[in-house]
Amino acid sequence: MTVAFLFPGQGAQSEGLLDQLPQHAEITRTLTEATEVLGLDLSALDDAQSQHSTVAVQLGLLVAGVATARALMAEHVLPGAVAGMSVGAFGAAVACGTLSFADALRIVRLRGELMQAAFPGGYGLAAIVGLDEVRVESLVERIRTAQCPLYVSNINAPLQIVVAGSDAALSAVATLATQHGAHRVDRLAVGVPSHCPLLQPVGERLVQAMAGLPLKPPAMPYISNRGGRALREAEAIREDLxxxxxxxxxWYDTLEVLRELGATLLLEMAPGRVSTQLVAQSLPGVRAVSIADRGLRYAAVVAARENRFDFRSPVP
Known part of the structure; x- marks a missing residue:
């Protein structure tokens, strides 16, 4: 396995992310399918106002990621493994053939609706750069109370840790982290406290919603971003999603697993850029390419030059 596909999570979005996708028959097909399944004009996921909606953003990221992956696979650039950050995991599950695109659209819409309803405002995420997980966790524990919830939510790199919580908690940890040597603290474009115990009720609802969905065994390893391990059975992927x-x-553990599996070229689906930057900083010897920045043709050429074609039939 030498090529892996990466699917970005919330925070990667921007206005016009679907309109900016490359011209390709598979991208057109994917946009048409999404329109039919969702029963809406996809411009509703793509304008400035939609960028403040958890539902619209997560659906837009799913559509863009699957569209990009399908276009690459149609050009015979096929992955040996897939991984998705947060909501990107659903795109990864579609790309490996476990979850249908139509079911992914319905579940991601429900996921976004549940998250948005639970936390319509006053919460979010912040990235702390320059402190390790142990140091950030100690700061979080100093701040966290029932009235001021705060948790570690993402380990993107050894020195890039994301925290989730209330606005007051995020403000407090930004001040404290800076005092303890953080290079910077960036509030992310996410309006819910993702990936922490505050969303346990949402997870329970999703377990119920996904219980009856038909799944297929993955055609290649799906790397869990929760446990940082390769999953090869449909039921394990169901639970993870x-x-x-x-x-x-x-996420750092996920990228390390991909390297251990033999991935030397990571292609990040549109509109992602963050993972490409993280790989450049943290995984020497592994090359990452952002499709949003370099385009489909460039990715295909890179794969061809490194003799990374796999002529299996593309996953639908």
Whole structure:
């Protein structure tokens, strides 16, 4: 296995992310299918106002990720493994053939609705750069109270840790982290406290909703961003998709697993850029390419030059 597909999570979105997708027959097909399944004009996921909606953002990221992956696979650039950050896990599950795109759209819409209803405002995420997980966890424990909830939610890199909580808690940890040597603290474009115990009720609802969905065994390893391990059975992927919303994303561990499996070229689906940057900083010897920045043709050429074609039939 040499090529892996990465699917971005919430925070990667921008206005016009679907309109900016490359021209390709598979992208057109994916947009049409999404329109039919969702019963709405996809411009509702793509304008400035939609960027403040958890539902619209998560659906937009799913559509963009699957569209990009299908276009690459149609050009015979096929992954040996897939991984998705947060909601990107659903795109990864579609790409490996476990979950149908139509079912992914319905579940992600429900996921976004549940998250948005639970936390319509006053909560979010912040990235702390320059402190390790142990140090950030100690700061979080100093701040967290029932009235001021705060949790570690993402380990993106050894020195890039994301925390989730109330606005007051995020403000407090930003001040404290800076005092303890953080290079910077960035509030992310996410309006809910993702990947922490606050979303346990949402995870329970998703377990119920996904219980009856038909799944297929993955055509290649799906790397869990909750446990940082390769999953090869459909039921394990079902559990991961349903429950990861309430557990920290161990993205650095996910990238390390891909390297251990033999991935040397990671292609990040549109509109993602963050993972490409993280790989450049943290995984020497592994190359990452952002499709949003370099385009489909460039990715295909890179794969061809490194003799990374796999002529299996694309996953629908």
């Amino acid at each position: 349903a429950t990861n919303v309430a557990h920290p994303v161990r």
